[in-house]
Amino acid sequence: MSFKTIVVHLDTSPKAHPRLEIALRLARQFGAHLIGAFAVFSPDPRSLYVMAGTAEYYRTHEELRTERRAALERLFHAELRRAEVSGEWVAIDEPASLAVPHAGRCADLIVAGQDNQGDPESYVGDFFPENLVLSCGRPVLLVPFASNESATGSRVLIAWDGSREATRAVHDALPFMLAAKKTTIVTVNGMREFERARIPGVDIANMLARHGVRVEVANIEAGAGAPVGEVLLSQVADNGADLLVMGAYGHARWRELVMGGATRTILRSMTVPVLMSH
Structure with a gap:
């Protein structure tokens, strides 16, 4: 691919x-x-x-x-x-x-x-x-309009929660990950709303590893009510990532557009290029 x-x-x-x-x-x-x-x-x-x-x-x-x-x-x-x-x-x-x-x-x-x-x-x-x-x-x-990145996709950070949108984003980003030096799958508080694996993120990591992706898994315990979008931005900085991969949560409702909280935060405050899929 x-x-x-x-x-x-x-x-x-x-x-x-x-x-x-x-x-x-x-x-x-x-x-x-x-x-x-x-x-x-x-x-x-x-x-x-x-x-x-x-x-x-x-x-x-x-x-x-x-x-x-x-x-x-x-x-x-x-x-x-x-x-x-x-x-x-x-x-x-x-x-x-x-x-x-x-x-x-x-x-x-x-x-x-x-x-x-x-x-x-x-x-x-x-x-x-x-x-x-x-x-x-x-x-x-x-x-991002403030980006000064000279490279895109050498260090990939994946926001994973097991949802349909996140699954779509991971598979869409495979070409980046296959060429990347490092790929890190990040779950926040186990992303318990969707994730069913005993160890959060391990199943998708195994799938990527079978494709030849060099992948690591990190589960961040941020506490109840922590804004997931802000946690992801912190992880981007801490990991030196130059590409964030995530599902976009949202839908059109009568006369308005309703986006998920993490999606809104990243769209407003992204610091590196973001690959989004819906």
Whole structure:
């Protein structure tokens, strides 16, 4: 098993280039075809006529965006040649919340960015990462906007609780683990809600070991009521991990998106790239 088609979401934010660099490294590592899916948020121009001057601002802003898009497309093709990676640029006019999941369903892996409230250009839709993970049907590698990681996947940390979502994430991340120097399975308080093994994490560790993964198991006793997301972030730091693998818990309810507590914490405060599956 390997990643042979990777889709990376690109936009006009400054973090699009670092996200592209990570996707290029992965495409080269796995011998994958890389698709650059360019999609941004574009408000309805008619709505901007409500306030005086906004229509002219919109036109000026669109011109700037067009320039940035052209520069990013040139960079994308230049980086493909430099990395000796096959790929293609796809500019999509429909909203990114629809375009990226659609493009990603025919891929092995989607690379996208964490929400960054400090950068308006990174906004492509409300709850974009959450909706992408829940709707695309493929593993999503979310890159934190504050990340300075030079590598992704050499030291893998797996958040394991025996659930369907965690099982999906573990199997989706196998290509990373097979190439990793170290993989650590972490359970928090035995993850008793789902885990049924006598020793938490041992069954999934045995399965991975049969694939040839170098794996360790750690059960963290954090006390009743401890926020699992914060415990996982601490374990990422303590283990020097450069990739966190976890299931994404959530569902769409009438007019709102309901995410699990650990998922919300990681989406908000991730410090390394996170591979999420639902």
